Amino acid sequence: MxxxxxxxxxxxxxxxxxxxxxxxxxxxxxxxxxxxxxxxxxxxxxxxxxxxxxxxxxxxxxxxxxxxxxxxxxxxxxxxxxxxxxxxxxxxxxxxxxxxxxxxxxxxxxxxxxxxxxxxxxxASGGQMAALMKFDRNQLEEQLAQTPNVVLANDNSPLQAVISGTPEAVDEVVNNVKARRVAKLNVSGAFHSxxxxxxxxxxxxxxxxxxxxxxxxxxxxxxxxxxxxxxxxxxxxxxxxxxxxxxxxxxxxxxxxxxxxxxxxxxxxxxxxxxxxxxxxxxxxxxxxxxxxxx
Known part of the structure; x- marks a missing residue:
């Protein structure tokens, strides 16, 4: 090698x-x-x-x-x-x-x-995770800062992130951030939160x-x-x-x-x-x- x-x-x-x-x-x-x-x-x-x-x-x-x-x-x-x-x-x-x-x-x-x-x-139950692709990072950071019960769980790349929290809080962030695509993850809990x-x-x-x-x-x-x-x-x-x-x-x-x-x-x-x-x-x-x- x-x-x-x-x-x-x-x-x-x-x-x-x-x-x-x-x-x-x-x-x-x-x-x-x-x-x-x-x-x-x-x-x-x-x-x-x-x-x-x-x-x-x-x-x-x-x-x-x-x-x-x-x-x-x-x-x-x-x-x-x-x-x-x-x-x-x-x-x-x-x-x-x-x-x-x-x-x-x-x-x-x-x-x-x-x-x-x-x-x-x-x-774990009662949580939700969502992946955002090609999103506005500043907008996401602002939105997370003002929304309780949701955090940035995976900072994967400049173009991809995953948020994690209560379903209501995740929805609120997703609805207020520009992203090319959003995908809810198939997990039961709010991992990494x-x-x-x-x-x-x-x-x-x-x-x-x-x-x-x-x-x-x-x-x-x-x-x-x-x-x-x-x-x-x-x-x-x-x-x-x-x-x-x-x-x-x-x-x-x-x-x-x-x-x-x-x-x-x-x-x-x-x-x-x-x-x-x-x-x-x-x-x-x-x-x-x-x-x-x-x-």
């Missing part, structure tokens, strides 16, 4: 899942082993969920663990081939895979955290009990896009993530500042490379969505 240019691995979160995304990992001994281990931890089969034609994979409870398992297997395959990034980051759920890739916890510890996170987020406070408090208990090591590679976190390797720092950032903003636009901008030249999105779809391209067009982008896409 070319070691001369600095590479970052980034990991997508909820919204990148698709039926059949596990397909070519099933034939690999490593894949089989990890799917088996995951089933023992979860009490259900990621493979069955991914093969279910009724989009079971798009329910938060199943989406998050399934993405974690599949992306972790891809990380293992990359490591087996001698690949190592110089920096990692993940979008929301993807941050857990980034921490796994950086050696902060083992596969099982990460999956147990993700399982609990998915359960808590899946049971103060409405997730109870879930965050519950999650803290599991996180407190988890063993985290210092990262072997710097991690850019959602709530703080500065590189960190200290286990306590990374744990605190994870804790804030459930109620905090996903600052993906700033993560994208940080990559070239850290000397990164190439970004590989490891996981299904190409959401993150699309967002990074709109923020930092000079970076070389690649997608590894399955075993076949590795060379």
């Amino acid at each position: 070319e070691q001369n240019n600095k590479i970052a691995w980034v990991f997508p979160g909820q919204g990148s899942q698709s039926v059949g995304m596990e397909a070519d990992l099933l034939d690999l001994p490593l894949g089989k082993m990890k799917f088996q281990q995951a089933e023992e931890i979860l009490g259900w089969s990621v493979v069955d969920v991914c093969q279910n034609p009724d989009e079971q994979v798009s329910r938060t409870l199943y989406t998050q663990p399934s993405l974690y398992v599949i992306e972790s297997i891809l990380v293992d395959l990359l490591h087996h081939r001698g690949n190592q990034p110089q920096l990692v980051a993940g979008h929301s759920l993807g941050e857990y895979v980034a921490l796994y890739a950086a050696g902060v916890f083992d596969f099982a510890t990460g999956l147990q955290l993700v399982k609990r996170r998915a359960e808590l987020m899946d049971s 103060p409405m997730m406070k109870e879930a965050a408090a519950e999650f803290q208990k599991v996180l407190d009990a988890a063993q985290l090591q210092d990262a072997q590679i710097p991690v850019l976190s959602n709530v703080d896009p500065s590189p960190a390797t200290d286990a306590t720092t990374l744990k605190n950032r994870l804790q804030q993530q459930i109620t905090g903003q996903v600052r993906w636009r700033e993560i994208s901008l940080r990559l070239p500042e850290e000397g990164i030249e190439k970004v590989i999105e490891v996981g299904p779809g190409n959401v993150l490379t699309g967002l990074i391209k709109r923020t930092c067009s000079e970076l070389t982008l690649e997608n590894i969505s399955n075993a076949a896409s590795m060379h």
Whole structure:
């Protein structure tokens, strides 16, 4: 592998899942082993969920663990081939895979955290999230400042943002901001907002009990896009993530500042490379969505 240019691995979160995304990992001994281990931890089969034609994979409870398992297997395959990034980051759920890739916890510890996170987020109700494409940023910031119960949840790129809050507050903002397109997200709760406070408090208990090591590679976190390797720092950032903003636009901008030249999105779809391209067009982008896409 070319070691001369600095590479970052980034990991997508909820919204990148698709039926059949596990397909070519099933034939690999490593894949089989990890799917088996995951089933023992979860009490259900990621493979069955991914093969279910009724989009079971798009329910938060199943989406998050399934993405974690599949992306972790891809990380293992990359490591087996001698690949190592110089920096990692993940979008929301993807941050857990980034921490796994950086050696902060083992596969099982990460999956147990993700399982609990998915359960808590899946049971959240009464919230709404909406994505705005090609919007007026100043107008959005003004509107959010004067509307209670709604926040900027994901600052994804200069052209895309997600707001989160009560359905009434989300509607009010959406109706008063010019945007090319608005899409309500298919989630039950107002993720990455103060409405997730109870879930965050519950999650803290599991996180407190988890063993985290210092990262072997710097991690850019959602709530703080500065590189960190200290286990306590990374744990605190994870804790804030459930109620905090996903600052993906700033993560994208940080990559070239850290000397990164190439970004590989490891996981299904190409959401993150699309967002990074709109923020930092000079970076070389690649997608590894399955075993076949590795060379």
